[in-house]
């Protein structure tokens with residue numbers, strides 16, 4: 001799909017997605033130029049409020065992290081060598097490198113936030129995205145500790161829509177209107193691609209092979225399919241260890257531990273009743 | 286930042302190809318948090334305490350009624366359960382980002398969400414305890430009383446323990462590392478709080494069954510404390526040992542565990558014993574929540590827990 005020109009899903013005037021087609025993002029660090037067009041397009045289209053003019057002093061990244069008011073976040077990595085070749089002898093010593101990574105909600109195959117939501121506000125859309133229904137969310141904050149990626153956040157009360165939990169909607173509204181997500185549309189290098197998930201997975205594998213052939217041996221596809229998360233719908237092509245980008249190597253959905261924790265609660269309840277019964281029986285003697 | 290973010294290592298592959306990029310020295314993305322800390326404020330740990338107390342009181346009320354204990358014990362226990370349930374509900378509503386939508390909690394029943402199951406437990410508990418209290422106060426007969434007191438005792442146990450599931454089944458590393466211990470710890474503390482509060486409500490009389498319960502609870506707290514400390518999980522639960530949360534956690538645990546046991550053994554005044562346990566349990570809950578916030582903000586803990 002890279003270099004598809006007008007046939008790319010990003011460039012087509014209309015990208016209608018048939019219901020039942022699972023769509024995805026493919027974000028490629030080797031193509032990103034750090035222009036933050038995705039961050040801006042996302043804020044503009046979705047009416048996401050500004051979350052403070054913070055100066056982090058860390059490279060050109062004053063956004064810092066994904067949050068309830070930041071649904072795309074471009075990371076800036078300053079390197080001592082061109083990306084993928086750090087430590088390798090090939091590059092001259094004064095040759096610097098950059099990595100830019102546009103982070104986003106992973107739209108997990110099995111989503112911790114969705115499972116944790118007690119109101120049913122967080123749902124799976126017909127195109128496989130994870131979507132927060134703002135008119136249902138009561139702001140309990142439990143999804144925040146259910147996400148293995150630290151994506152979803154509760155918006156501060158003084159901001160528009162404050163008190164509720166927010167994250168990337170996968171531009172569900174634009175998908176319905178045939179537009180495709182705003183970030184992918186705005187990305188000038190097609191570092192962010194949008195399309196059917198199976199096609200993107202195949203494309204990602206090809207792209208990683210190409211990068212390896214070009215000597216970027218650190219290139220990997222981040223798609224934790226062998227964990228309880230079961231893969232993500234927002235794929236990423238990374239260079240190097242995922243942990244460098246704050247991405248856990250083996251993210252797990254908390255609910256895999258539900259049974260054992262509830263078992264402990266049930267047994268303790270029985271023990272509480274038994275201890276109390278014993279106490280009264282002893283006193284009656 | 287240049288020069289210290291990516292340590293250089295010699296190439297490892299013999300083919301002349303560059304080695305895969307080594308990990309940066311600061312964990313994660315330049316040491317920034319990988320997870321979002323819980324957004325909960327003061328209401329939630331207070332709810333853990335009050336809910337546990339109400340649940341423990343209902344367990345004692347139910348069993349005491351079966352054992353035909355005097356009304357002077359059963360009635361205050363039921364009052365504590367009902368008032369505790371009401372306060373718990375109020376605290377949970379206050380904690381919401383959008384309090385007017387609290388009823389959305391009961392929109393669905395979701396077994397995958399301990400928050401949802403807990404909301405139903407609290408609702409059922411409140412109703413059952415209120416029914417038992419009303420039938421005891423207005424002499425509505427044994428059928429209605431048992432219809433209330435029976436379920437209230439079982440749901441009370443679940444109310445005191447589920448909060449351990451609630452925080453254990455999350456991605457917060459220090460909580461997740463103890464997802465099986467927390468329900469035991471919170472449940473036994475709730476039972477002890479119930480006994481202590483009933484003793485205070487009875488005018489500071491620690492009658493024999495309450496004394497036995499409190500002794501069992503404080504011994505359980507000693508064991509839980511030793512168990513948690515003995516099974517340290519490295520970076521994953523190091524927030525339990527550093528910072529303000531750790532001080533509250535261990536200070537509270539010392540009060541509910543060894544201090545209460547000791548006070549009981551030397552036959553200290555009942556009021557003193559009861560207050561020691563209650564205060565200890567209360568600050569221990571704040572410790573757990575504070576430590577959880579610190580743990581989630583620690584990128585090394587989060588990354589290590591997911592390897």
Ligand code: SF4
Pocket residue numbers: 105106107108111112113114130146147148149150151152167
């Ligand atoms: S990344 Fe987090 S917020 Fe996004 S779907 Fe997965 S669990 Fe939910």
